[in-house]
Amino acid sequence: DADVTQTPRNRITKTGKRIMLECSQTKGHDRMYWYRQDPGLGLRLIYYSFDVKDINKGEISDGYSVSRQAQAKFSLSLESAIPNQTALYFCATSDTTGTVGINEQFFGPGTRLTVL
Amino acid sequence: DAKTTQPTSMDCAEGRAANLPCNHSTISGNEYVYWYRQIHSQGPQYIIHGLKNNETNEMASLIITEDRKSSTLILPHATLRDTAVYYCIVRVEGGSTLGRLYFGRGTQLTVWP
Numbered sequence: 001d002a003d004v005t006q007t008p009r010n011r012i013t014k015t016g017k018r019i020m021l022e023c024s025q026t027k028g029h030d031r032m033y034w035y036r037q038d039p040g041l042g043l044r045l046i047y048y049s050f051d052v053k054d055i056n057k058g059e060i061s062d063g064y065s066v067s068r069q070a071q072a073k074f075s076l077s078l079e080s081a082i083p084n085q086t087a088l089y090f091c092a093t094s095d096t097t098g099t100v101g102i103n104e105q106f107f108g109p110g111t112r113l114t115v116l
Numbered sequence: 117d118a119k120t121t122q123p124t125s126m127d128c129a130e131g132r133a134a135n136l137p138c139n140h141s142t143i144s145g146n147e148y149v150y151w152y153r154q155i156h157s158q159g160p161q162y163i164i165h166g167l168k169n170n171e172t173n174e175m176a177s178l179i180i181t182e183d184r185k186s187s188t189l190i191l192p193h194a195t196l197r198d199t200a201v202y203y204c205i206v207r208v209e210g211g212s213t214l215g216r217l218y219f220g221r222g223t224q225l226t227v228w229p
Binding site: 004035040041042043044045088090092104105106107108109110112 | 157158159160161162165203217218219220221222
């Protein structure tokens with residue numbers, strides 16, 4: 001969905017480096033999420049935020065941190081990247097006022113991260 | 117949240133109906149059934165959701181059994197562009213963990229010419 005953008009789209013880095021993945025949305029949604037996807041598996045939730053002052057851990061938050069700089073921006077950081085964090089990362093948004101409700105999430109195009 | 121069981125893969129001829137099953141035998145009364153799909157490494161896309169009644173939209177139909185322990189997503193006239201992984205998810209619409217979606221491995225649907 002073009003309303004949710006992620007940068008960078010691809011990144012190769014080395015073990016121990018700090019990496020930040022950024023997500024921006026123009027949908028005006030209050031809720032934002034970070035997921036990771038490993039080959040052949042479904043998505044797993046890393047962190048989620050219901051508004052600027054609200055940050056929550058997901059299933060697999062160890063090794064990650066997030067920042068909600070504004071309603072439209074939600075960044076994911078890997079403080080010291082390790083090879084098993086090589087994955088496809090997705091940002092998503094949702095809104096409580098839509099007809100489907102908060103479980104209709106709109107996903108960005110993904111960031112492919114490789115940690116060597 | 118209730119767990120779901122889906123076949124690993126299915127295939128379908130172009131132009132025919134694709135029927136994707138999902139078992140959710142432990143679903144509770146306030147849990148909805150959601151379907152998403154993911155086209156090769158793109159972000160997942162919402163398709164449809166329902167609670168008890170059958171639902172239809174421009175993309176698909178959702179048939180939920182009377183006991184709600186299983187459901188079927190129907191793509192009435194599958195096209196090559198429908199080749200994707202389809203995820204069946206059951207979720208409470210609200211609650212303390214509202215908005216969190218749990219994706220399993222889904223069903224890889226391949227539509228062939």
